[in-house]
Amino acid sequence: LHAMNTVVAQLQRRFQDYLVSLYQQGFLDNQFTELRKLQDEGTPDFVAEVVSLFFDDCSKLINSMSRSLERPENVDFKQVDSGVHQLKGSSSSVGARRVKNVCISFKECCDVQNREGCLRCLQQVDYEYKMLKTKLQDLFNLEQQIVQAGGAIPQVNIN
């Protein structure tokens, strides 16, 4: 039993360190903390569900914006702007800091109808959301290991 407790403690420590590193590296901001507050014993999958919806959103919006930007002679900047607005909103809601920051630059390129700039931002936002998706999947895996070992998910305070 003592050995199991040590395993749980180790897993909890790994989880905590990993989560803190995601904040420190700028992947996540305070809003992700707010998101975690909304999860409890009754809703243990809430965070995973919401971020999953967010990543689906990213994929869908990036695809449609890509189509709008495709032909240089016929770019629908209004559609792109709408997509960026939605992406900025949802990334902000879940605490996806890097994705949100790219959206800010993206909007600026859109405002001045800079197609090249938009394409660069589109590529960057695609990279960032996929990177975050991988990171969070690792985080959720660590979480699951803790639960399977019979431990509790630590409340991590980010200062």
Added chain:
Amino acid sequence: MGMATESQFHVLAVDDSLVDRKMIERLLQKSSCQVTTVDSGSKALEFLGLRESNESNDPNAPSSLPVTHQEIEINLIITDYCMPGMTGYDLLKRVKESAAFRSIPVVIMSSENVPARISRCLEEGAEEFFLKPVKLADLTKLKPHMMKTKLKKQSEKPSKEDNAVLKHEIRKEEEPSAIEILPLHQDVEQEPMLSNSKRKAMEEVISTDRSRPKYNDITTLV
């Protein structure tokens, strides 16, 4: 009419973003509210029982919505500002123009900090303006507004011939005032749902003080 959930507030949340709908739903549940979410202003009106003046065929309209709005008691509407079709502002106007629903407090949420937009919404009767992303702490501002609708409904109940019951009803009406959740500077009388607490939403953005109810003075805020 069953009032078993009398102690729980029912909030109608409107947002076209699925992510944000999930968020606001959970935020409200965590604040002990019953929640109904819809993805558009027109669906919100349908849910309330109001029909749009130029109602068109809506293939997405759920057929299972109740016909009589009296069965549904909504204590607060919280809506996103930027939505395709009917904006949150349009919805606010429709609610405030409706005799049946104008007493329902409306809160606007927006990801954009535009003072002119905020003041326009408050002028139209919105109780609060929340900047997104909305946090749990923001929702504590909602209780006073929802409590007012409860008070109003209880005082509007027909008084019974029995004095004892009448006394009980008066006590029920007085009780909530003793609860500390009502800020001291708020009026508890039966008047339009205006409060000075909405200033807090403004103070987050601009420092202009707004202390007069809108019907007495038209203050232009920039």
